[in-house]
Every structure is written in C-alpha cells, then in structure tokens.
Amino acid sequence: MTRKETEQKCREMMQENIPDKEALWMKIESGLSQQQQSEIPARHAHISVVMMRRILTMAACLLLVFGGLRMYHNRENLQSEKSEIAENYGYDADANCDAVADDYEAAAPEESVKNSQEKAILRYQDLQILKNQEIRENADLSRLGVQDAYFNESDILSKTELFLDVQVLNGYQNQETGEMQYILKILDVYGGDLEISEFVMTSRSAYVLEKDHEYVIPVYQDSGNSGAQRNWSLVYECAPQIEKTQDHQIIFPNGWQSVMQSDPDAEPVLYDSYGKDDYFYDRMYLTGDTAIEILIQTWQKNL
Numbered sequence: 001m002t003r004k005e006t007e008q009k010c011r012e013m014m015q016e017n018i019p020d021k022e023a024l025w026m027k028i029e030s031g032l033s034q035q036q037q038s039e040i041p042a043r044h045a046h047i048s049v050v051m052m053r054r055i056l057t058m059a060a061c062l063l064l065v066f067g068g069l070r071m072y073h074n075r076e077n078l079q080s081e082k083s084e085i086a087e088n089y090g091y092d093a094d095a096n097c098d099a100v101a102d103d104y105e106a107a108a109p110e111e112s113v114k115n116s117q118e119k120a121i122l123r124y125q126d127l128q129i130l131k132n133q134e135i136r137e138n139a140d141l142s143r144l145g146v147q148d149a150y151f152n153e154s155d156i157l158s159k160t161e162l163f164l165d166v167q168v169l170n171g172y173q174n175q176e177t178g179e180m181q182y183i184l185k186i187l188d189v190y191g192g193d194l195e196i197s198e199f200v201m202t203s204r205s206a207y208v209l210e211k212d213h214e215y216v217i218p219v220y221q222d223s224g225n226s227g228a229q230r231n232w233s234l235v236y237e238c239a240p241q242i243e244k245t246q247d248h249q250i251i252f253p254n255g256w257q258s259v260m261q262s263d264p265d266a267e268p269v270l271y272d273s274y275g276k277d278d279y280f281y282d283r284m285y286l287t288g289d290t291a292i293e294i295l296i297q298t299w300q301k302n303l
Contacts, residue, residue: 122286123270128246129213135171135180136208141274143178144206149238151255151280157299159235160218163190163292165244168209169198179204187214190296191303205237206274214244216292218299239280240271244289252291254283258298263287 165188180203218235239253266285273281
C-alpha cells in the first residue's frame with residue numbers, strides 16, 4: 001500500500017469512527033477561551049479552526065502511517081521467518097504455522113520409511129537365484145568347517161590351476177568322513193581346456209554348494225604320497241565360492257580384492273550364516289558378472 005493510499009485510508013477510518021463530526025468541532029471551538037476569541041478577528045479564528053482540523057487530521061494520519069509501517073515491518077519479519085522455514089524444511093512459505101507443523105508431522109513417517117529403505121541391506125534371499133536348499137538341509141554342518149584358513153587373493157591365485165564355471169547337478173555328505181561330494185557339470189573353463197564335461201569334487205567346507213546353482217571356482221589337482229593324481233579340489237574352502245545369479249551378476253567375498261577394486265560401487269549382500277566360525281556372512285558383495293574377466297586377468301598375470 002502506497003503512502004497516498006494509506007493517508008486516504010486513514011481519513012476514511014477517521015470519518016467513519018466519528019459519530020457526529022459537527023458536534024465534535026463545536027465542542028472544540030467552545031473550549032476556546034472567550035478572551036482569545038475577542039482578541040482574534042473572526043477570519044483568523046476561522047482559519048485557526050481550519051488549521052487545527054488539518055493538524056489533527058495529519059497527526060492522526062501520521063500515527064496510522066507509522067502504525068501501518070510497523071505492521072508491515074512485522075509482517076515482513078514473519079514472512080522472512082516463514083521463508084526460512086520453507087527453505088530449511090521444504091514447506092510452503094504461504095502456509096500458516098499450524099499447517100507447517102501438521103505437514104512436518106505428516107511427512108516425518110514417510111521420510112523415516114524412505115531412509116530405512118535406503119539403509120536396508122540386500123539379502124542373499126532377495127537375489128535372482130533359486131531358493132532351494134536341498135543339499136544344505138540334508139548336511140550335518142557340525143562335521144564341516146572353514147579350516148581356520150586366512151583368505152589371501154595372491155596365495156589363492158598362485159595355487160589355482162584352472163577357473164571353472166560349473167553347475168551343481170547333485171551333492172551329498174559322506175556319512176563316514178563327513179565330507180561333501182558334489183557332481184559338477186562344467187559350463188566353461190578359464191585358463192585351459194578339459195576333456196571332461198562332468199566330475200566329482202570333494203570338500204570339507206561348511207559353505208555348501210547348492211543343487212542347480214552356478215559357481216565360478218578356482219581348482220587344482222593335488223597328488224598323494226604315491227604320486228598318483230587326485231580329483232580336482234577347491235583352492236580355498238574358508239569362504240563362499242563365487243556364485244552367479246540368473247540376471248548375470250556374481251556374489252563374491254570381499255577377499256577378492258581385484259574384483260572389489262574393479263567396482264567400488266559393488267553392493268553389500270547379507271549372506272546366510274554357516275555357524276559360529278562364519279566370517280563372511282556380512283562380507284559378501286554383488287556386481288556384474290563381467291568382473292570375472294578382471295579376476296582372470298589378475299590370475300594370468302601371476303602365472
């Protein structure tokens with residue numbers, strides 16, 4: 001509102017609030033002393049009354065103007081505070097305080113749900129894999145273990161003779177020795193050739209391989225005291241083997257540093273626990289299966 005508009009508003013308000021304007025001015029004029037009226041000519045007295053009216057009107061207008069400016073200043077401060085709230089909390093600056101508080105309380109549960117979803121860790125069961133646990137459920141895990149071995153990528157790669165992409169056709173536990181025996185189908189061979197399409201592998205690892213699941217395993221052939229060659233065996237049994245998902249990703253333990261370095265954004269996966277000696281159930285990660293090529297390249301450099 002401009003100053004001119006404010007003054008006009010003041011005049012209108014004053015005129016509306018005075019019940020009998022003529023009676024008011026007559027009262028003011030009658031209050032003047034008779035002596036002053038006799039000394040002042042009629043024309044000057046009339047001018048003084050007119051001037052008095054103007055002065056009173058201007059004084060009232062000025063009071064209202066100052067009051068209006070103060071209200072405007074307070075309103076600007078309130079608007080500034082509301083704008084600050086809007087900037088900090090993302091609410092409508094034109095809403096009143098009660099509405100802002102209601103909006104904040106209403107939005108808080110949604111924000112909490114959003115944060116909890118962002119912080120939720122991906123679980124092994126949530127991945128695109130078969131959900132069967134036939135081999136594990138039929139195995140006595142107390143007869144298996146992780147051999148207290150330390151996972152070291154360099155040592156594992158130096159011992160590895162081949163990397164095999166395999167599918168588990170079946171598996172069972174030897175009741176006499178407690179060892180797991182797996183029938184594996186070879187889908188691919190990295191670093192060499194094999195003339196066989198299937199083979200039997202023995203393992204004492206508590207990280208049981210599951211039927212119909214696909215794994216990428218490092219293997220070697222060990223020789224007995226007599227020098228005779230034995231079957232292919234896992235290079236390491238102290239951690240889960242690299243497993244492929246149905247949507248072309250791999251689950252791997254963080255001990256594979258070359259894979260971790262190739263994808264700093266690999267997603268953590270909460271794995272199934274295999275007992276009190278399990279170290280890797282919360283140290284598994286998910287990334288694209290092209291990371292296998294990085295691992296093979298690292299291995300071939302160490303040959």
